[in-house]
Amino acid sequence: MLPVIWQGIVTGCLYSLGALGLVMIFKSSKMVNFAHGALAGYGAFSVHALTAGGAGWPWLAAVAAALLGAIAISVLVYGLIAELLQRAATTATIATLGIGLIAQGMILWQYGSNIFRLDLPLPHLSFSILGMALTAYDVAVLSATFLVVVALFLVIERTRLGVAFRAVSTDPFAARVCGLSISRVHLFSWVTSSMLGVIAALLIVPTTFLSSTTVTTFMLQAFAAAVIGGFDSLPGSAIGGILVGVSCNLFSFYVAPELLNTFLLTFMLASLSFFPGGILSQRLGSRV
Amino acid sequence: MTDQLLVEEIVAGYDGKVAIEDVTLTVARGSLTALLGANGAGKTTLMKSIAGLVVPFSGRIRFDGTDVTGKDARRLVEMGVSYVPEGRAMARALSVRENLVLGGMTRSKQDNREQIEVVMSLFPEIAGRQHSPAWQLSGGQQQMLAIGRALMSRPRLLLLDEPSLGLAPLLVKRVFERLEELRRTGLTILLVEQNYWITMKIADCAYFMRNGRIVGRKEAAEMRSAGSPEEILSAYLGSTTQGTNPS
Amino acid sequence: MxxxxxxxxxxxxxxxxxxxxxxxxxxxxxxxxxxxxxxxxxxxxxxxxxxxxxxxxxxxxxxxxxxxxxxxxxxxxxxxxxxxxxxxxxxxxxxxxxxxxxxxxxxxxxxxxxxxxxxxxxxxxxxxxxxxxxxxLLPLDADRPAIEAYRAVVPKYYPNDKLGVFGLNGWTGASLFAVAFERLLSSGKEPTRENLIAVMNTIDGVSAGAADKITFTAGDHRGTRQxxxxxxxxxxxxxxxxxxxxxxxxxxxxxx
CATH class of the missing domain: 3.40.50.2300 (Response regulator)
Structure with missing residues (x-):
């Protein structure tokens, strides 16, 4: 059972990273970005095209370029929907479905429908602890997730930008009164989210491989993690991701892997009925 | 001209519905001008129009001689207009210090550090609670924090919307003492109140508002010598229920 | 079929x-x-x-x-x-x-x-x-002439197509058709649908493309047997x- 849980934790970290990107945007703009997966996938494709897939750049340079590209695209996307967002968050949310389709179309147009391999530049290492195999990939996922979560925490808890982000997410009126530019804060969350997306995608594709749909499909599970975390809580979604990873792995192993989607939906429904505000809402209940 | 703020024939409201009409008033530099009126008279709409949170349908607002009509809140904060909304609009999950930082977001970090010291010495009540989340503060402390936050952007005009709301009389008195102190530093204050008695004591002059219109203006001296306050109240506001003497 | x-x-x-x-x-x-x-x-x-x-x-x-x-x-x-x-x-x-x-x-x-x-x-x-x-199918890298032909022809006529098992699959099907069609023509019969089906049902132990011993009879269309x-x-x-x-x-x- 230990190896099953262990693998679940590693996969769960990936769900957490995906969920964090969704929650960043939801917290500031109260909308869901359904294009998150497709845009992140597009970033991963750029890395592939710049490295093994053709240009032959060093991996780090390709990742840096992909991150810059993702930032530019997120600014563009926010520019497109900002006006819709002012009217209603639901309208903007629906617009992201269209943006997701455009991104997917771009992938198919530029890179075709083939499946590609895109690995992390890691050595073939594996060692064993307590009967569990641990590979360089597992270590990379865990440490990348840890670093991302710590960096995000520091930015949000320790910087002026973080103060602005938290104010906009909980009390937008207070933020406006203080002369904050709400759209700048939105932009911050979109840009951060896009970078989280690319990082998550790069960590996901070594197991799932890269096609026009893999990252989008993966983000559906990240969406479940975000829902279980309450959708407006960053720590909640991080924990939600690991919870989803472990429970899905246990379910697949002990019950039936082909019923995994059914299980995931049931899990989401159950968590919405028992913890409507997310798994951490009990503990922070006094936060009105 | 020593008018810091000039509001000319403002018509404003929400969703196309007019809430205030032909409002004209002036606030002299360094003065504490009060705006009195009952619930729903349109006081908050006027304040929001001045603060850039509501775009007026017509009319003109000048601040320090500059036309600021329809400018957004951010621009006004940068120019030196700070608004303390009714209900205080705390960022509840943020700590006291973070709320102050939020108020100073249009200025530099260094400036924030200095101004926080100023605010803390003005409001020692919240100085010891810098790291508590705002929602844990009492009503009085929250009001002080709200004013302190508005001071972080180093305003020249402070718009205060019903600071006495929901506070015990003793606390109202304390808050108003601070307003007098602030006024002595040269800050111009426009104060919206329903509480006639206490406003009278500190205001230089008062506008009366009713059903979205200005219905009168009195100098403080006039009001104090005008015999029965009930007469003034009923004349301008059509009600005497708002004025209960706290002392 | x-x-x-x-x-x-x-x-x-x-x-x-x-x-x-x-x-x-x-x-x-x-x-x-x-x-x-x-x-x-x-x-x-x-x-x-x-x-x-x-x-x-x-x-x-x-x-x-x-x-x-x-x-x-x-x-x-x-x-x-x-x-x-x-x-x-x-x-x-x-x-x-x-x-x-x-x-x-x-x-x-x-x-x-x-x-x-x-x-x-x-x-x-x-x-x-x-x-x-x-x-x-024999592996793509096998040195049988029919597979060598496949490896030579595809890059020539379809330079953007990659060599692969799916291509070899189609190549083999087409090769079998060519075998049957040649038989039909050399028999001197009219190239009609009925005549072609009749010829196909006589395919017995034929090698075509990358496959071997393909056999069809009138009542048994399990063409591949090994x-x-x-x-x-x-x-x-x-x-x-x-x-x-x-x-x-x-x-x-x-x-x-």
Whole structure:
């Protein structure tokens, strides 16, 4: 059972990273970005095209370029929907479905429908602890997730930008009164989210491989993690991701892997009925 | 001209519905001008129009001689207009210090550090609670924090919307003492109140508002010598229920 | 219809037979895609094992949209499998090999013929080395003239097309048609539909493209009757056993 849980934790970290990107945007703009997966996938494709897939750049340079590209695209996307967002968050949310389709179309147009391999530049290492195999990939996922979560925490808890982000997410009126530019804060969350997306995608594709749909499909599970975390809580979604990873792995192993989607939906429904505000809402209940 | 703020024939409201009409008033530099009126008279709409949170349908607002009509809140904060909304609009999950930082977001970090010291010495009540989340503060402390936050952007005009709301009389008195102190530093204050008695004591002059219109203006001296306050109240506001003497 | 593509029940049965008789391993597990592809494989494997008084050690399915097979790998590993038949796409095979490497599971893999393709190596890297493919087509790298012709012709006329098993599959079908059509023309009969069908029903033990001993009779259209065993080795697909007939019990059970 230990190896099953262990693998679940590693996969769960990936769900957490995906969920964090969704929650960043939801917290500031109260909308869901359904294009998150497709845009992140597009970033991963750029890395592939710049490295093994053709240009032959060093991996780090390709990742840096992909991150810059993702930032530019997120600014563009926010520019497109900002006006819709002012009217209603639901309208903007629906617009992201269209943006997701455009991104997917771009992938198919530029890179075709083939499946590609895109690995992390890691050595073939594996060692064993307590009967569990641990590979360089597992270590990379865990440490990348840890670093991302710590960096995000520091930015949000320790910087002026973080103060602005938290104010906009909980009390937008207070933020406006203080002369904050709400759209700048939105932009911050979109840009951060896009970078989280690319990082998550790069960590996901070594197991799932890269096609026009893999990252989008993966983000559906990240969406479940975000829902279980309450959708407006960053720590909640991080924990939600690991919870989803472990429970899905246990379910697949002990019950039936082909019923995994059914299980995931049931899990989401159950968590919405028992913890409507997310798994951490009990503990922070006094936060009105 | 020593008018810091000039509001000319403002018509404003929400969703196309007019809430205030032909409002004209002036606030002299360094003065504490009060705006009195009952619930729903349109006081908050006027304040929001001045603060850039509501775009007026017509009319003109000048601040320090500059036309600021329809400018957004951010621009006004940068120019030196700070608004303390009714209900205080705390960022509840943020700590006291973070709320102050939020108020100073249009200025530099260094400036924030200095101004926080100023605010803390003005409001020692919240100085010891810098790291508590705002929602844990009492009503009085929250009001002080709200004013302190508005001071972080180093305003020249402070718009205060019903600071006495929901506070015990003793606390109202304390808050108003601070307003007098602030006024002595040269800050111009426009104060919206329903509480006639206490406003009278500190205001230089008062506008009366009713059903979205200005219905009168009195100098403080006039009001104090005008015999029965009930007469003034009923004349301008059509009600005497708002004025209960706290002392 | 004169199909060449064999029922996956036959390939699965051939794979199991090879594992038992040549490799001497009998703890067989199956990971199958839960559609017709996987179901036929399960049917064939069940049948060939029960004919030899054995059973599948464990079988576990997956949905075609699944991208992560680690739970399935955990299961076959926990069951103590020595041999795993994986019936799904090359992306699934690649994902399964990845997952197995992550938990350091080492065993023998069998996968369907269409995954014995260079594109699979692109996904798996050297993890593919050692995987077996029971295939009705000779490997792409074989030196039979018909396959050499395929390798020479495609780059010439379709420079953007990659050489692969799917192409070889089409090449073989077309080659068979050419054989039948030549027979028809040399017989002097009118090239009509009826006459062509009649000629096709006389195809007996014919080699065409990358396939061997193709046979059709009027009542039996199981054209393909035997498979080779291919093994992935150092980036190539090597023939490790020549054509060998399908296990009789399964061949009898598939529809004519």
């Amino acid at each position: 004169f199909p060449l593509l064999p029922d996956y029940a036959l390939s699965a049965a051939s794979s199991a037979q090879y594992a038992l008789d040549v490799l001497g391993k009998d703890k067989c597990a199956l990971i199958w895609q839960n559609d017709e592809l996987g179901r036929r494989a399960k049917f064939g494997l069940d049948l060939v094992l029960s004919s030899r008084k054995k059973t599948i050690l464990t079988d576990v399915s997956f949905d075609v949209a699944t991208t992560d097979l680690s739970a399935q790998i955990q299961r076959v590993s926990a069951a103590g499998a020595e041999v795993v038949l994986l019936f799904g796409s090359n992306a699934h095979l690649a994902s399964a090999l990845r997952s197995a490497a992550r938990i350091s599971w080492k065993g023998t893999w069998f996968a369907p013929f269409f995954t014995a393709d260079p594109s699979t190596y692109e996904l798996t890297g050297d993890l593919l080395d050692g995987v077996y493919f029971s295939s009705w 498979e080779v065993m291919i093994r992935a080795e150092a980036g190539k697909f090597r023939l490790v056993r020549d054509f060998s007939p399908y296990p009789q019990v399964v061949f009898d059970a598939v529809s004519k």
